[in-house]
Amino acid sequence: MGKFLLRRMLWLIPVILVVSTITFVLMHAAPGGPWDRDLSARQVDPATQKMLNTYYGLDKPLWRQFTAYLIGDVDSKGKFDCGLICGDLGPSYRQRGLTIQQILFMPPEEKSVIYSRFGYSMRLGIYSLLFAIIIGIPAGVISALKQNTMVDYVSLFIVTIGISVPNFVMAIFLIIIFASTLHMVSIVPRSWDEISVWVLPAVILGFGTMARTARLTRASMLETMRQDYIRTARSKGLSERVVIIRHMIKNSLIPVVTILGPALAGLVTGSFIIETMFGFPGMGRAYVTAIGQRDYSMIMGTTLIYAVLVALANVSVDVVYVFLDPRIRLD
Amino acid sequence: MTTQVSHPSTGQTQAHIADLTNMSVKPRSLWMDAWSRLIKNRASVVGMVVIVAFTLLALFASVIAPHNPLQINDGKGFLPPAWLGVGPNGKASDPAYFFGTDTLGRDVLSRTLYGARVSMTVGFLPTFIVIIIGTIVGLFAGYRGGRIDNILMRLTDVFYAFPDLLFFIIVMVTLRQTYIGQLLNGLFLLFSALAVVGWVGFARIVRGQTLSLKEKEFIEAARCMGATDTRIMYRHILPNALSPVIILTAISIPGYIITEAILGYLGLGLIPSTNPNDFFITSWGASMLEGQTAINAQPWLLLAPAIAVSLVVLAFTFLGDGLRDALDPRLQGTQ
Numbered sequence: 001m002g003k004f005l006l007r008r009m010l011w012l013i014p015v016i017l018v019v020s021t022i023t024f025v026l027m028h029a030a031p032g033g034p035w036d037r038d039l040s041a042r043q044v045d046p047a048t049q050k051m052l053n054t055y056y057g058l059d060k061p062l063w064r065q066f067t068a069y070l071i072g073d074v075d076s077k078g079k080f081d082c083g084l085i086c087g088d089l090g091p092s093y094r095q096r097g098l099t100i101q102q103i104l105f106m107p108p109e110e111k112s113v114i115y116s117r118f119g120y121s122m123r124l125g126i127y128s129l130l131f132a133i134i135i136g137i138p139a140g141v142i143s144a145l146k147q148n149t150m151v152d153y154v155s156l157f158i159v160t161i162g163i164s165v166p167n168f169v170m171a172i173f174l175i176i177i178f179a180s181t182l183h184m185v186s187i188v189p190r191s192w193d194e195i196s197v198w199v200l201p202a203v204i205l206g207f208g209t210m211a212r213t214a215r216l217t218r219a220s221m222l223e224t225m226r227q228d229y230i231r232t233a234r235s236k237g238l239s240e241r242v243v244i245i246r247h248m249i250k251n252s253l254i255p256v257v258t259i260l261g262p263a264l265a266g267l268v269t270g271s272f273i274i275e276t277m278f279g280f281p282g283m284g285r286a287y288v289t290a291i292g293q294r295d296y297s298m299i300m301g302t303t304l305i306y307a308v309l310v311a312l313a314n315v316s317v318d319v320v321y322v323f324l325d326p327r328i329r330l331d
Numbered sequence: 332m333t334t335q336v337s338h339p340s341t342g343q344t345q346a347h348i349a350d351l352t353n354m355s356v357k358p359r360s361l362w363m364d365a366w367s368r369l370i371k372n373r374a375s376v377v378g379m380v381v382i383v384a385f386t387l388l389a390l391f392a393s394v395i396a397p398h399n400p401l402q403i404n405d406g407k408g409f410l411p412p413a414w415l416g417v418g419p420n421g422k423a424s425d426p427a428y429f430f431g432t433d434t435l436g437r438d439v440l441s442r443t444l445y446g447a448r449v450s451m452t453v454g455f456l457p458t459f460i461v462i463i464i465g466t467i468v469g470l471f472a473g474y475r476g477g478r479i480d481n482i483l484m485r486l487t488d489v490f491y492a493f494p495d496l497l498f499f500i501i502v503m504v505t506l507r508q509t510y511i512g513q514l515l516n517g518l519f520l521l522f523s524a525l526a527v528v529g530w531v532g533f534a535r536i537v538r539g540q541t542l543s544l545k546e547k548e549f550i551e552a553a554r555c556m557g558a559t560d561t562r563i564m565y566r567h568i569l570p571n572a573l574s575p576v577i578i579l580t581a582i583s584i585p586g587y588i589i590t591e592a593i594l595g596y597l598g599l600g601l602i603p604s605t606n607p608n609d610f611f612i613t614s615w616g617a618s619m620l621e622g623q624t625a626i627n628a629q630p631w632l633l634l635a636p637a638i639a640v641s642l643v644v645l646a647f648t649f650l651g652d653g654l655r656d657a658l659d660p661r662l663q664g665t666q
Binding site for chain 2: 014023027165166181270299
């Protein structure tokens with residue numbers, strides 16, 4: 001087990017390497033430097049540009065900038081500046097004086113880490129996932145038990161909509177219904193401390209995952225229901241309730257549980273449009289803002305964090321599966 | 332040719348049996364079987380109708396659209412849609428502008444119709460390229476094995492590690508100001524980015540099919556008869572590996588349409604054109620971006636493109652589900 005985990009974690013290294021190489025190459029293929037991208041804004045004069053380039057090490061050859069980003073480099077005073085391997089994502093080009101990790105992980109003063117941008121996005125992701133589980137699993141179970149009835153068809157229809165319609169289009173419909181027409185919620189709340197303002201973004205973000213959970217649960221239930229051990233359980237006289245809960249649901253939830261890790265990663269990394277729509281103080285909105293401002297180091301840093309989250313989530317599937325399903329052996 | 336076997340008591344039935352033994356009943360291919368299963372599925376027929384309708388709307392947008400999508404009507408900005416009567420801004424609706432107008436008084440319905448062009452093109456064109464590349468690479472990797480196969484598998488591992496949407500965003504952000512980024516109003520870059528990622532999935536699936544098919548007896552038989560490798564690959568393996576490719580196609584298309592809408596919504600998709608001679612004027616994603624600041628007061632700006640995206644994506648999903656059931660009946664109802 002330990003060996004397996006170690007090998008899967010080592011697999012993260014090439015992933016990070018590839019993602020950062022692609023991002024780095026693309027960023028430098030773009031014409032101009034980070035100071036003259038925004039053509040509509042006032043231009044930074046050449047002398048200042050030169051100073052900024054020296055300060056951020058952009059005057060060095062490309063390969064050295066790349067190794068400096070990944071491993072680190074010696075600065076002008078001879079001090080070693082550690083790069084990505086120490087968790088340093090470099091300075092932001094737009095929010096001067098702040099590093100990427102400070103922007104994403106540092107909470108406002110005297111608050112805990114859950115009030116950082118990353119914390120906000122994680123919380124939104126967890127709430128969405130809770131919504132997806134609480135609605136999705138029962139919906140899947142019920143529609144499998146009542147296969148080919150009206151309940152099943154209605155649930156399947158909602159599930160198909162949830163799977164195919166992207167969440168920002170769903171957001172547009174729900175905002176128009178609940179905020180613009182019914183005035184039940186405000187779209188951009190003044191404070192995110194109250195739990196009620198989290199409901200709409202969490203539901204919208206979690207809708208697709210809810211639908212996927214429901215569909216997977218239904219399919220898995222239908223497969224379990226046809227197994228021999230269910231017939232055995234019935235024929236030895238167990239009550240239907242016990243058969244359903246102890247034998248069917250328990251066994252059919254194995255594949256569902258394993259997708260929860262990737263689902264959470266998907267929710268955290270896929271929330272940037274929803275966060276932008278609701279003016280949410282999370283990592284996703286910082287990412288979209290960085291795209292608008294062409295803040296390249298910020299884009300690269302956030303992309304790396306997203307890629308690592310997704311990769312970690314994929315590792316979690318394999319690990320969780322081993323614990324839940326003894327039939328699977330690793331190696 | 333039918334041989335009539337007359338029997339005094341059961342003449343009719345006998346003739347029928349004789350018919351069957353002589354194979355005068357027209358044989359039905361597997362594809363015909365799948366087709367008849369597909370058109371029995373009501374949801375996928377509706378899906379097909381919607382897709383054809385939107386394709387026609389996209390092609391003939393210039394004829395169908397009631398107004399020029401670029402025409403700015405002074406004083407007619409923010410007109411509410413026809414069914415609202417009077418909008419929240421106190422302006423009366425105009426039946427000539429069914430879905431209302433935007434900030435500059437441009438007709439929302441016409442702009443949405445033109446937006447179909449981008450979405451339908453994004454749905455079909457990159458998919459076409461991706462299928463061809465993916466199928467050829469997958470066939471070679473699966474059939475020849477060895478180094479091509481190894482490289483392909485390593486490549487897919489890498490591609491799976493990079494979240495697709497993030498890759499598209501980075502490509503569109505960094506290369507947008509370059510010459511390539513400006514071609515076809517930015518769509519060329521988008522198509523290329525989609526293709527770079529997309530072919531891998533097809534290659535993987537065709538490779539898997541080829542690996543299992545090439546061990547089958549009928550391939551051995553073909554080889555014994557002296558068929559060349561190329562002939563075996565294209566005439567014997569490819570047709571048998573097509574079902575999963577078709578299913579994957581139907582699943583990929585809505586993904587591409589959504590990706591374009593998301594990028595458009597982030598301001599990274601189509602570069603909206605002001606030249607009336609351009610084929611691509613605006614996209615649904617870009618329309619939603621334009622409308623989103625006014626979501627409280629003028630929700631119709633978002634409603635038309637949002638409904639259009641949902642309809643197209645749902646149509647492809649229904650068709651995809653139907654195709655899966657029709658081409659692979661074993662999977663029916665399980666997914």
